[in-house]
Amino acid sequence: MKHEHDRGGKCSLCRIELDHVGVTAGADTLVEDVSFHIHCGQMTALVGPNGAGKTTLVRAILGQRPHTGRIRHVDEAGHDLPAPRIGYVPQQLPFDREMPLTVCDLLSASLGSRPVWTGVGKAMRRRVHQALEETQAASLIDKRLGALSGGELQRVLLAMALSPLPDLLVLDEPVSGVDQNGLQLFLQTVSALRETHHLAILMVSHDWELVRRYADFVVLVKQKVLKTGAPQEVFSSPEFLNVFRGEIGSALDRDAAAGAIFKP
Numbered sequence: 001m002k003h004e005h006d007r008g009g010k011c012s013l014c015r016i017e018l019d020h021v022g023v024t025a026g027a028d029t030l031v032e033d034v035s036f037h038i039h040c041g042q043m044t045a046l047v048g049p050n051g052a053g054k055t056t057l058v059r060a061i062l063g064q065r066p067h068t069g070r071i072r073h074v075d076e077a078g079h080d081l082p083a084p085r086i087g088y089v090p091q092q093l094p095f096d097r098e099m100p101l102t103v104c105d106l107l108s109a110s111l112g113s114r115p116v117w118t119g120v121g122k123a124m125r126r127r128v129h130q131a132l133e134e135t136q137a138a139s140l141i142d143k144r145l146g147a148l149s150g151g152e153l154q155r156v157l158l159a160m161a162l163s164p165l166p167d168l169l170v171l172d173e174p175v176s177g178v179d180q181n182g183l184q185l186f187l188q189t190v191s192a193l194r195e196t197h198h199l200a201i202l203m204v205s206h207d208w209e210l211v212r213r214y215a216d217f218v219v220l221v222k223q224k225v226l227k228t229g230a231p232q233e234v235f236s237s238p239e240f241l242n243v244f245r246g247e248i249g250s251a252l253d254r255d256a257a258a259g260a261i262f263k264p
Contacts, residue, residue: 013084013167014076015039016061016200020069023056029223030056034069036219036228038168043194043201045215045231047208049243052222054204058170061202062086073167084168084200087161091173093153097146103156104128104141110160131163132156135189151175151182155189162193169193171203175210187214208235 016038023030031053038044046054059065063083073081095101107128108120120128125141132138137155140148148156154174161169171190175183191214194201205211211218211231218234220227220243227239234240 013040013081013200014074016084016168017072017074018057018061018069019072021057021060021071022068023053023060023065031060031221032224034221034225036225038200038202039217040167040200041194041198042216043190043203043214044217044219045211046202046204046219046221047206047211047234048221048226054221055172057221058172058202058204061168062088062170085164085166087166087169089154089157089161089169089171089174091176093157095145099146101145102141103132103137103143103145103148106145106156107131107160107163111163127163131159134162134193135159136185149182150178151186154178154182154186158186158189165197166199168200168202171201171205173204173206175207183210190214 017035018037019035021034022032034053034057036044046057048054056065060067061071073084075081104120104125108114108124111127111131112124114121114124129138129141132141135155135158137152137159140152140156143152145153145156158174169190175186178186187210190201193199203211203215212235215231218227218229218231219225220234220237220240222243226243227234227237229237
């Protein structure tokens with residue numbers, strides 16, 4: 001059974017259900033008894049301290065880590081669907097910045113099977129241009145990768161992740177090290193795509209202000225799920241304040257600090 005997006009409507013995938021998911025490495029338990037849903041048309045943020053198991057969970061969802069429990073992909077009626085198409089935007093892309101590779105070269109290699117060194121045909125260039133237009137990056141098509149700013153590179157990687165259009169878009173600390181202007185443009189683009197294509201989006205982030213502004217649902221993890229809900233509900237919870245005690249401050253400062261996360 002194949003399910004595709006109507007680019008102007010909703011996808012047939014309704015949600016991804018993690019049901020008592022656990023991952024081990026030898027005798028070590030990396031995550032345990034994790035259950036939550038990722039819904040289409042929403043951005044779900046995964047937050048937690050370093051070493052909490054966020055990357056492990058993402059790899060389990062991507063099919064890169066064996067796990068116990070179930071990860072189901074279901075439609076609105078609750079019927080199981082085949083594994084969804086997943087687009088992934090990493091925190092950073094390691095590459096030789098002196099390499100004479102253009103944005104067009106990179107996306108052509110991603111979209112087609114023809115080696116880049118044979119040249120990019122007109123039809124493929126049109127496909128690349130269309131993909132970059134989705135992320136407001138069409139003007140970068142001939143720019144060398146090494147000359148891109150952090151924000152420009154992330155929009156190019158987002159264009160790659162969206163070609164072909166996925167059911168689930170995973171953003172793994174996607175704006176770490178990106179300047180404020182680049183951050184705003186990237187997240188505004190993602191938000192517009194979420195509404196236009198009814199994408200399910202999972203974002204891993206340590207940026208609480210970013211999560212507050214853009215996420216619909218937050219999952220706080222530290223090996224297990226400690227709290228779920230809307231950003232304000234999670235950020236003002238005792239579980240969140242206890243986990244980030246050192247970052248937020250002393251007990252006398254915690255209420256004020258939690259309130260500051262939700263400044264107008």
